[in-house]
Amino acid sequence: MRPASERRRELLDTAAEVFAAQGYDATTVRRIADAAGLLAGSLYHHFDSKESTLDEILSAFLDELLAGYATVLAAGLGPGETIQALVTESFREIDRHRAAVAIYRKESRHLQDQPRFGYLADARHRFETAWIGTLERGVTVGDFRADLDVRLTYRFVRDTVWVAASWYRPGGQHSPEEIARQYLSMVLEGIASRTRTRT
Amino acid sequence: MRPASERRRELLDTAAEVFAAQGYDATTVRRIADAAGLLAGSLYHHFDSKESTLDEILSAFLDELLAGYATVLAAGLGPGETIQALVTESFREIDRHRAAVAIYRKESRHLQDQPRFGYLADARHRFETAWIGTLERGVTVGDFRADLDVRLTYRFVRDTVWVAASWYRPGGQHSPEEIARQYLSMVLEGIASRTRTRT
DNA sequence: TAATCTACCAAACACTTGTTAGGGAAGGAG
DNA sequence: CTCCTTCCCTAACAAGTGTTTGGTAGATTA
Numbered sequence: 001m002r003p004a005s006e007r008r009r010e011l012l013d014t015a016a017e018v019f020a021a022q023g024y025d026a027t028t029v030r031r032i033a034d035a036a037g038l039l040a041g042s043l044y045h046h047f048d049s050k051e052s053t054l055d056e057i058l059s060a061f062l063d064e065l066l067a068g069y070a071t072v073l074a075a076g077l078g079p080g081e082t083i084q085a086l087v088t089e090s091f092r093e094i095d096r097h098r099a100a101v102a103i104y105r106k107e108s109r110h111l112q113d114q115p116r117f118g119y120l121a122d123a124r125h126r127f128e129t130a131w132i133g134t135l136e137r138g139v140t141v142g143d144f145r146a147d148l149d150v151r152l153t154y155r156f157v158r159d160t161v162w163v164a165a166s167w168y169r170p171g172g173q174h175s176p177e178e179i180a181r182q183y184l185s186m187v188l189e190g191i192a193s194r195t196r197t198r199t
Numbered sequence: 200m201r202p203a204s205e206r207r208r209e210l211l212d213t214a215a216e217v218f219a220a221q222g223y224d225a226t227t228v229r230r231i232a233d234a235a236g237l238l239a240g241s242l243y244h245h246f247d248s249k250e251s252t253l254d255e256i257l258s259a260f261l262d263e264l265l266a267g268y269a270t271v272l273a274a275g276l277g278p279g280e281t282i283q284a285l286v287t288e289s290f291r292e293i294d295r296h297r298a299a300v301a302i303y304r305k306e307s308r309h310l311q312d313q314p315r316f317g318y319l320a321d322a323r324h325r326f327e328t329a330w331i332g333t334l335e336r337g338v339t340v341g342d343f344r345a346d347l348d349v350r351l352t353y354r355f356v357r358d359t360v361w362v363a364a365s366w367y368r369p370g371g372q373h374s375p376e377e378i379a380r381q382y383l384s385m386v387l388e389g390i391a392s393r394t395r396t397r398t
Numbered sequence: 399t400a401a402t403c404t405a406c407c408a409a410a411c412a413c414t415t416g417t418t419a420g421g422g423a424a425g426g427a428g
Numbered sequence: 429c430t431c432c433t434t435c436c437c438t439a440a441c442a443a444g445t446g447t448t449t450g451g452t453a454g455a456t457t458a
Contacts, residue, residue, distance in 0.1 A: 007405075022309055025225035029446060041447075042406050050446065080391070106305060109365070110221055144390050149381055155366060156359060156385055163358035166308070182348055186355055190389030191343050192279070206435080228416060240418075241436050249416065 008046050011036050016057045016099035024054055024107050054103070055116065061100035062123045065093050069130055079138030084184055086131065087161055091176040091183075094165045101165035131158060157187060207245050210235050215256045215298035223253055223306050253302070254315065260299035261322045264292050268329055278337030283383055285330065286360055290375040290382075293364045300364035330357060356386060 014036045018027050029050050030040040047053045072085040094101050104120075112120040131154045138144040144153075164179065174182075213235045217226050228249050229239040246252045271284040293300050303319075311319040330353045337343035343352075363378065373381075 005404090023222065023224055023306075025222055026309070028444080030444090038405085039407055041408080041449090044447065045405060107222075110225070142392055145392050148385075148390060152378075152381055153385065153390055155363075156382065157390075159362035159365075160355060160359050163354075163362060166358075167354060179351075182351055183355065186347075186352065186389070187385075188389050188391040190385070190387050191347060191352055191356075192387040193341055193344050204434090227414080229414090237435085238437060239416085240438080243417065244435060 005046075011043065011046055012053065012057060013099075015053050016103065019054065019057070020099040020102035020106075024103065051116070054107075057100050058104060058108075058111075058117070059119065061093075061097045061104065062119065064097070065090075066123060066126060068093060069127070073130060073134075078143065079134050079141055080143040080188075082134045083138065083157070083188075084180075086134070087157070087184055087187075088177060088180040090161045091164065091180040094162075094168055095170050095176040098165055098168060098170060101162065105162055105165065127158065128154065160187065204245075210242065210245055211252065211256060212298075214252050215302065218253065218256070219298040219301035219305075223302065250315070253306075256299050257303060257307075257310075257316070258318060260292075260296045260303065261318065263296070264289075265322060265325060267292060268326070272329060272333075277342065278333050278340055279342040279387075281333045282337065282356070282387075283379075285333070286356075286383055286386075287376060287379040289360045290363065290379040293361075293367055294369055294375040297364055297367060297369060300361065304361055304364065326357065327353065359386065 011032075015032045018032050018035055022031070028040075029043055033040040033043055036043075043053075047056075068089045069086060072082060072089055075082075075085070077085060108117075108120045108124070111117040112124070132150055135144060135148070135150045135153055135157075139146060139148055139150065160183065164183070168179070210231075214231050217231050217234055221230070227239075228242055232239040232242055235242075242252075246255075267288045268285060271281060271288055274281075274284070276284060307316075307319045307323070310316040311323070331349055334343060334347070334349050334352055334356075338345060338347055338349065359382065363382070367378070
């Protein structure tokens with residue numbers, strides 16, 4: 001682990017920004033250097049390689065996210081409240097690591113086969129356990145509909161949350177908590193009017 | 200427009216498959232050639248360039264999709280039924296153009312700035328009009344909840360539908376229509392149990 | 399003052415990229 | 429048989445890639 005100097009963190013942020021905008025492979029180190037105001041070779045004073053830069057961005061984000069999830073799960077809430085807390089925590093994470101989330105969504109699929117990025121598959125598996133476990137508990141307890149396909153619902157909720165990173169802009173008119181509230185309202189209660197009762 | 204020979208279509212399919220799996224920029228023409236069983240240079244007997252190959256894949260998909268949407272919208276259905284038909288049509292399109300959908304989701308964001316791929320922005324705008332128009336009509340008529348943020352709902356529904364392309368595998372246990380039915384059930388009525396009434 | 403460290407530049411490196419040119423084998427058409 | 433088309437290969441090209449090496453200006457430390 002390198003010493004995390006101020007300049008280093010700055011470079012890491014601009015790299016993440018460029019990766020998110022252009023895609024990792026489409027991004028050249030010269031492009032990152034341009035955006036940061038130095039020459040390509042100078043980046044190697046701070047980082048070992050382009051790949052390790054990506055690695056650092058992703059693992060920092062995932063560490064924080066998993067820690068947040070762990071806190072929520074340890075709180076001993078009911079299934080419905082746990083889902084709400086997980087969603088809210090996710091939107092906060094999007095707010096703080098917007099670029100990292102975008103990169104994660106675009107690249108994790110084909111990165112996780114690489115040994116170096118094996119932790120991506122680990123993280124994915126932990127998410128799955130957390131969400132699906134909570135959903136199943138919710139169905140048993142009666143918080144959620146009994147006819148749910150839990151795996152399908154998991155993907156539904158997960159994707160719904162994370163895609164927000166592709167259009168969310170921090171400092172906009174909606175706070176993370178506000179967006180979480182609206183999303184939860186749709187996911188939990190649906191968008192159909194309640195004036196017509198279902199059969 | 201080149202003559203669409205059998206071999207050509209075959210190569211286009213494998214190219215789409217590799218693009219979807221690896222990402223466009225990360226895919227080399229030699230990799231496509233490998234997968235297709237010929238050498239890199241030989242691809243240029245069939246295609247003008249790597250970029251034009253991508254172009255053809257995306258525009259073929261979008262043409263078919265927009266045609267499908269147009270048919271739905273011309274049917275004169277109510278807002279609720281229109282949404283259902285649009286979702287179902289989308290899942291059918293995912294079933295038929297899985298690779299193209301995956302590519303579209305990954306690359307369209309940064310491709311649409313390029314003049315050659317300007318039609319991507321056009322298509323996106325048409326989707327927006329179709330969905331948002333229907334949702335607004337639905338709120339007015341009373342099919343959908345009055346307190347919906349229509350733009351947020353649009354992104355919610357849109358993303359929810361298209362991300363399915365990232366995990367959907369044709370020939371699986373769920374048909375496109377079945378998946379559409381379950382998705383609609385969640386989106387329209389929510390995943391919360393109806394035993395508890397909302398305030 | 400001398401030594402050390404940080405952050406950077408200038409210039410090159412080996413390699414990969416998309417693409418092209420020229421040719422050749424197979425098969426159908428005249 | 430000859431001509432033409434289709435499909436592919438061999439071999440190379442220029443440009444761009446991530447990365448390395450050696451050096452330097454400026455601050456910090458001894």
